Amino acid sequence: xxxxxxxxxxxxxxxxxxxxxxxxxxxxxxxxxxxxxxxxxxxxxxxxxxxxxxxxxxxxxxxxxxxxxxxxxxxxxxxxxxxxxxxxxxxxxxxxxxxxxxxxxxxxxxxxxxxxxxxxxxxxxxxxxxxxxxxxxxxxxxxxxxxxxxxxxxxxxxxxxxxxxxxxxxxxxxxxxxxxxxxxxxxxxxxxxxxxxxxxxxxxxxxxxxxxxxxxxxxxxxxxxxxxxxxxxxxxxxxxxxxxxxxxxxxxxxxxxxxxxxxxxxxxxxxxxxxxxx
Amino acid sequence: xxxxxxxxxxxxxxxxxxxxxxxxxxxxxxxxxxxxxxxxxxxxxxxxxxxxxxxxxxxxxxxxxxxxxxxxxxxxxxxxxxxxxxxxxxxxxxxxxxxxxxxxxxxxxxxxxxxxxxxxxxxxxxxxxxxxxxxxxxxxxxxxxxxxxxxxxxxxxxxxxxxxxxxxxxxxxxxxxxxxxxxxxxxxxxxxxxxxxxxxxxxxxxxxxxxxxxxxxxxxxxxxxxxxxxxxxxxxxxxxxxxxxxxxxxxxxxxxxxxxxxxxxxxxxxxxxxxxxx
Numbered sequence: 294x295x296x297x298x299x300x301x302x303x304x305x306x307x308x309x310x311x312x313x314x315x316x317x318x319x320x321x322x323x324x325x326x327x328x329x330x331x332x333x334x335x336x337x338x339x340x341x342x343x344x345x346x347x348x349x350x351x352x353x354x355x356x357x358x359x360x361x362x363x364x365x366x367x368x369x370x371x372x373x374x375x376x377x378x379x380x381x382x383x384x385x386x387x388x389x390x391x392x393x394x395x396x397x398x399x400x401x402x403x404x405x406x407x408x409x410x411x412x413x414x415x416x417x418x419x420x421x422x423x424x425x426x427x428x429x430x431x432x433x434x435x436x437x438x439x440x441x442x443x444x445x446x447x448x449x450x451x452x453x454x455x456x457x458x459x460x461x462x463x464x465x466x467x468x469x470x471x472x473x474x475x476x477x478x479x480x481x482x483x484x485x486x487x488x489x490x491x492x493x494x495x496x497x498x499x500x501x502x503x504x505x506x507x508x509x510x511x512x513x514x515x516x517x518x519x520x521x522x523x524x525x526x527x528x529x530x531x532x533x534x535x536x537x538x539x540x541x542x543x544x545x546x547x548x549x550x551x552x553x554x555x556x557x558x559x560x561x562x563x564x565x566x567x568x569x570x571x
Numbered sequence: 572x573x574x575x576x577x578x579x580x581x582x583x584x585x586x587x588x589x590x591x592x593x594x595x596x597x598x599x600x601x602x603x604x605x606x607x608x609x610x611x612x613x614x615x616x617x618x619x620x621x622x623x624x625x626x627x628x629x630x631x632x633x634x635x636x637x638x639x640x641x642x643x644x645x646x647x648x649x650x651x652x653x654x655x656x657x658x659x660x661x662x663x664x665x666x667x668x669x670x671x672x673x674x675x676x677x678x679x680x681x682x683x684x685x686x687x688x689x690x691x692x693x694x695x696x697x698x699x700x701x702x703x704x705x706x707x708x709x710x711x712x713x714x715x716x717x718x719x720x721x722x723x724x725x726x727x728x729x730x731x732x733x734x735x736x737x738x739x740x741x742x743x744x745x746x747x748x749x750x751x752x753x754x755x756x757x758x759x760x761x762x763x764x765x766x767x768x769x770x771x772x773x774x775x776x777x778x779x780x781x782x783x784x785x786x787x788x789x790x791x792x793x794x795x796x797x798x799x800x801x802x803x804x805x806x807x808x809x810x811x812x813x814x815x816x817x818x819x820x821x822x823x824x825x826x827x828x829x830x831x832x833x834x835x836x837x838x839x840x841x842x843x844x845x846x847x848x849x
Contacts, residue, residue, distance in 0.1 A: 299593055312590025313598060315577055315682050320591060320664065322718035323601030355726060384673075386598065389722060395662075395686060396722060404593050408673060431709070431720055439719050440600035442709055444667065444674060448633060 294409040296376040300368050301404050303360070305375060313402055318389025322396070325388040325438040326350040330494070331410065331529050332381045335373050336568040338529070340366065342494045347385055350436045356387050356401045368405055376407050382530060383407050386438065410530055420537030420549050421456040423469070423526075424449070425515070429462040433489045443470030457526065459518075459539070462489070466513045469526055472534070475499070476513060477523035477552045483508040484517070495527040495560070502559050506552060523550030525557075532564070533557040574654040578646050578683040581638070583653060591680055596667025600674070603666040603716040604628040608772070609688065609807050610659045613651050614846040616807070618644065620772045624714060625663055631713045634665050634679045646683055654685050660808060661685050664716065688808055698815030698827050699734040701747070701804075702727070703793070707740040711767045721748030735804065737796075737817070740767070744791045747804055750812070753777070754791060755801035755830045761786040762795075773805040773838070780837050784830060801828030803835075810842070811835040 299308045319325035328347040331338040344362050351358050360368070369383055384406045390399030426449075428442050446458050459474055460467045466474060467489050473496040475485045485496055487510035500508055518524070524536040524544050533556055535549035577586045597603035606625040609616040622640050629636050638646070647661055662684050668677030704727075706720050724736050737752055738745045744752060745767050751774040753763045763774055765788035778786055796802070802814040802822050811834055813827035 301593070308593065312592050314590050315579070315586065315664075315684055317598070318722065319601070320595070320597045320603070320666070320682075321716065322722050323597070323603070323716045324719055324722045325598070325601070354723060386593075388598070394689065396718075397725065398722065404598075406593055411672065428709070431706070432723070437719060438599065438601045439717060440674075441602055441715060441717050444596065444600050444602045444676065445632065445710070447675065 294378060296378060296381075296407045296409075298372060298375045299404060299406045300372050302402060303368065305371065308406070313388065313404070314391055316391045316395070317402060318392050318399065319386070319402075319438060321392065322389060323439055323441070324354070324398075325386060326354055326356065326436055327384055327386040327438055328436055329382055329384045329529060332373055332379070332383055332407070333564070333568050335379050337366075337369060337373075337383065338564055339494050339498065339567050340369075342497065343529075346436060346492065346494065347387075351387055351401075353432070353435045354437065355398060356389070358387060358401070358403065360403065372405055372407055378407060378409055380410055381407050382410050419547075420535035420544075422454065422538035422541070423457045423459050423536050424453050424455045424540050425461055425518075426458045427462060428460045429467065429489060430460065433467065433491060436491055440470060453541075455538075461515055464514055465489075466515070466518060472526040472528035472531055475525050475527065476518060476521040477550060478517065479520065479522055481507070481522075481552065483552060483556070484511045484513055486513050487511055493527060495529055495532065498563050499527060499533075499556060499560060502556070502563070504555075504559060506556070523553045525549075525553045533560055572656060572687040574656060574659075574685045574687075576650060576653045577685070578650050580681055581646065583649065586684070591666065591682070592669055594669045594673070595680060596670050596677065597664070597680075597716060599670065600667060601717055601719070602632070602676075603664060604632055604634065604714055605662055605664040605716055606714055607660055607662045607807060610651055610656070610661055610685070611842070611846050613657050615644075615647060615651075615661065616842055616845050617772050617776065618647075620775065621807075624770065624772065625665075628714045629665055629679075631710070632715065633676060634667070636665060636679070636681065638681065650683055650685055656685055656687060658688060659685050660688050697825075698813035700732065700816035700819070701735045701737050701814050702731050702733045702818050703739055703796075704736045705740060706738045707745065707767060708738065711745065711769060714769055718748055731819075733816075739793055742792050743767075744793065744796060746771075750804040750806035750809055753803050753805065754796060754799040755828060756795065757798065757800055759785070759800075759830065761830065761834070762789040762791055764791050765789055771805060773807055773810065776841050777805060777811075777834060777838060780834070780841070782833075782837060784834070801831045803827075803831045811838055
């Protein structure tokens with residue numbers, strides 16, 4: 294289930310032969326942005342929200358996207374048709390471009406890749422285990438390619454038998470490297486960190502759900518986390534994934550909570566509607 | 572004065588045709604390390620110190636260098652001979668490698684590039700102007716490719732008519748993105764930030780100079796900077812570069828200071844000895 298093709302600057306290429314020159318600022322200086330969305334039945338999920346954020350990230354980093362929204366979608370659909378991976382992920386990466394002096398921005402390179410999706414079902418049943426780590430991502434509101442700390446921490450996660458890490462700074466929770474965090478407090482309120490986080494598309498969809506559940510952004514402390522009745526993380530690939538252990542302490546009764554499950558069902562409904570184009 | 576060749580994983584390639592596959596973790600996740608040293612008369616300067624740091628950075632980031640020190644030097648000399656740029660810079664970049672899942676480390680790619688050096692002489696005469704900025708690089712002791720904030724701040728520097736930016740955090744100075752900072756205080760002591768900075772090779776050579784001048788690492792506050800008699804920055808390309816304006820405030824009499832000039836002379840002597848192989 295390996296994709297055969299990618300698209301670089303509008304040109305479809307065999308992925309094993311496609312490359313980016315060594316002077317690109319993504320390689321040289323870690324400078325670039327991206328976005329990532331799911332493909333279900335060959336159709337992109339919540340693609341307009343992802344493109345909104347993609348253009349916003351580019352602009353926030355002084356990078357220009359030389360394609361319109363329609364051109365981007367057309368390239369994505371071309372790649373999806375070529376690769377034949379009906380359930381997968383598509384990544385748009387925009388780099389700092391080739392730089393004459395190794396520092397000044399060049400003309401951005403746009404890379405579109407597709408990948409098979411990891412299955413989270415096996416761990417979804419009982420929820421995952423996470424650890425907490427003091428760190429604040431630089432430029433948290435922008436979806437930059439900076440995952441230095443996240444990749445660096447992989448061995449630590451293995452060592453502690455955890456599946457993800459939750460960053461906190463000055464006593465406040467922010468986010469996991471590739472997902473947003475939500476807690477359900479003892480009053481049944483559903484809270485997600487309000488500041489210094491990436492505006493996750495799944496997070497956004499949950500905040501806008503029409504339901505009697507009280508869902509809102511808020512400042513959340515480590516103590517709030519300790520007292521949470523339920524905890525879950527969200528992302529485009531994971532949807533809603535229950536967290537049942539934090540730093541090896543069991544949350545609630547160690548099983549995915551009732552509100553988490555209700556929200557997971559509502560979210561899946563929204564995803565279904567998104568791919569039906571309604 | 573453009574280099575014609577680079578070396579990727581031991582193979583010399585035409586730089587316009589050389590590329591790195593789109594799944595490399597440097598491109599995808601900003602994950603990689605590098606080192607950079609000057610070439611004078613086709614000879615690398617302080618190369619053993621740079622290689623020490625290169626292997627240390629790699630190891631600190633769980634990356635393996637599959638070449639010995641001798642093999643690396645041999646590849647560097649091969650590239651230098653091929654490109655014919657007697658005064659230049661050489662960069663060794665080690666990436667996170669091709670990743671099967673876009674996150675887990677692969678086998679690192681080693682890229683060796685050479686570039687013409689910018690001339691700092693024109694601005695050296697009167698010293699440069701810098702601004703201060705609150706920021707702390709992640710993993711400061713490792714020479715990672717993370718220059719996200721530095722590249723991002725380029726327009727701010729232009730706007731404020733400054734040539735560089737000095738990071739500080741919790742009231743303490745750390746470093747500029749590509750150089751270390753030194754101040755000369757009113758007692759004639761030469762101080763450079765002790766913690767949360769990259770161990771610059773030029774910084775190290777200055778700290779080890781045999782001289783009657785008192786030179787030492789220390790915690791330096793923004794107030795110490797305000798009261799400094801002289802300020803300069805150091806790097807492999809810039810050697811010692813006087814700073815005569817900070818946030819548009821003139822340092823001393825606005826001219827490169829006497830101790831700065833003495834140290835600059837002593838440093839040039841050490842560089843000369845280094846390329847002579849003694």
